[in-house]
Amino acid sequence: MPATAKLYETDPYVQTFTATVLVCTPAGEQFAVQLDRTAFYPEGGGQPCDTGALGTALVTDVQEHGGVITHTVSAALPVGQTVEGRIDWARRRDHMEQHTGEHILSGTLHRLFGAENVGFHIGSPAVRMDMSVPLTAGQLAEAEAQANAVIRADAPVRCWYPAPEDLAKLTYRSKKEIDGAVRLVDAGGADLCACCGTHVSTTGQVGAIKILSAQSYKGGTRLAVVCGERAHQSIAAAWQDAAAVGTLLSSAPGRLLPAVQNLQTAEAALKQRLAAMQNALSEALAQAAVPGQLAVLHCDGADGDGLRRICLTVSARTNALTAVLASGGQGLAYALCLPGGDVRPVCKALNEAFGGRGGGKPGFCQGSLACTDFADVQNFLVNYHE
Numbered sequence: 001m002p003a004t005a006k007l008y009e010t011d012p013y014v015q016t017f018t019a020t021v022l023v024c025t026p027a028g029e030q031f032a033v034q035l036d037r038t039a040f041y042p043e044g045g046g047q048p049c050d051t052g053a054l055g056t057a058l059v060t061d062v063q064e065h066g067g068v069i070t071h072t073v074s075a076a077l078p079v080g081q082t083v084e085g086r087i088d089w090a091r092r093r094d095h096m097e098q099h100t101g102e103h104i105l106s107g108t109l110h111r112l113f114g115a116e117n118v119g120f121h122i123g124s125p126a127v128r129m130d131m132s133v134p135l136t137a138g139q140l141a142e143a144e145a146q147a148n149a150v151i152r153a154d155a156p157v158r159c160w161y162p163a164p165e166d167l168a169k170l171t172y173r174s175k176k177e178i179d180g181a182v183r184l185v186d187a188g189g190a191d192l193c194a195c196c197g198t199h200v201s202t203t204g205q206v207g208a209i210k211i212l213s214a215q216s217y218k219g220g221t222r223l224a225v226v227c228g229e230r231a232h233q234s235i236a237a238a239w240q241d242a243a244a245v246g247t248l249l250s251s252a253p254g255r256l257l258p259a260v261q262n263l264q265t266a267e268a269a270l271k272q273r274l275a276a277m278q279n280a281l282s283e284a285l286a287q288a289a290v291p292g293q294l295a296v297l298h299c300d301g302a303d304g305d306g307l308r309r310i311c312l313t314v315s316a317r318t319n320a321l322t323a324v325l326a327s328g329g330q331g332l333a334y335a336l337c338l339p340g341g342d343v344r345p346v347c348k349a350l351n352e353a354f355g356g357r358g359g360g361k362p363g364f365c366q367g368s369l370a371c372t373d374f375a376d377v378q379n380f381l382v383n384y385h386e
């Protein structure tokens with residue numbers, strides 16, 4: 001089988017083409033088709049394959065083995081006939097923007113910080129880039145700014161197969177040893193790299209590069225990056241989000257941080273006031289409690305810590321079984337206490353009677369019940385206690 005002529009290598013902007021069907025064999029419920037030439041890019045080098053149509057058949061997968069490109073299509077095609085191919089151009093154009101942007105950013109990170117790109121995949125919604133060294137937020141911001149300057153310079157992106165003697169004189173990035181001819185891409189002077197993928201013809205067509213996130217990964221840094229139309233969409237979504245948060249906080253994008261800090265300060269003050277009021281409540285309830293008698297108290301508004309505190313304070317005064325309940329979620333939260341005793345049996349009985357969950361130590365248990373009726377729980381505890 002002769003190698004398939006790769007139209008996407010000489011002109012990555014070919015969207016429709018004609019070719020001769022050389023092979024068509026059944027492959028499960030679909031068909032494997034080989035052509036004399038194709039503009040369909042096969043999966044490889046971190047770039048997903050193209051999709052589209054050959055005649056009226058849909059192309060769902062494209063793979064290359066030994067220079068021969070196989071298209072997985074939805075219907076049989078007549079061998080020896082000419083067929084028209086149509087690339088899903090929106091998908092391919094997106095891949096070209098992401099791929100070229102990745103070169104510009106990888107080359108920039110390599111030049112600035114000696115970082116090697118050791119992993120690359122055009123995923124969804126972001127492009128994944130694994131860099132070989134740790135990178136700080138400041139370094140990434142600098143590289144992002146310089147990469148976007150390369151885009152604004154709108155320099156040519158060139159792909160070619162250098163003669164072996166010329167290749168030997170060049171210094172270029174390469175992720176792995178390459179068998180056969182090496183294809184180089186020069187991304188506007190920002191990167192020189194061995195690559196089989198498709199790229200836009202000038203850096204300006206990348207539009208923009210935005211690093212969305214960075215995390216430590218295998219001693220280096222894993223980046224999530226978006227380029228081109230994806231960068232526009234992600235920035236638009238982030239601004240829409242920020243504007244909505246700004247409306248809630250009576251603030252605006254760019255001034256959200258102090259507004260959130262004010263909110264956190266106010267929340268911390270409220271928590272302090274709640275804790276102080278729960279302390280005062282626990283003292284008051286303990287004063288009102290009768291020593292030696294079961295106490296079942298309803299304290300809506302108390303949080304988990306408050307329930308515990310009230311239960312311990314009251315039971316220390318009564319020296320008897322004490323239950324404190326508060327409405328919360330879909331039911332009632334509870335705390336049970338008996339100084340020197342074991343509340344685990346009553347806790348278990350309560351959970352079984354009211355679809356609850358929780359437990360604890362012999363003297364103290366805490367949990368929640370799938371029941372909203374305080375009186376039902378109170379009656380159950382009174383009967384249990386008798």
Ligand SMILES: [Zn+2]
Pocket residue numbers: 099100103185195196197198199
């Ligand atoms: Zn490339």
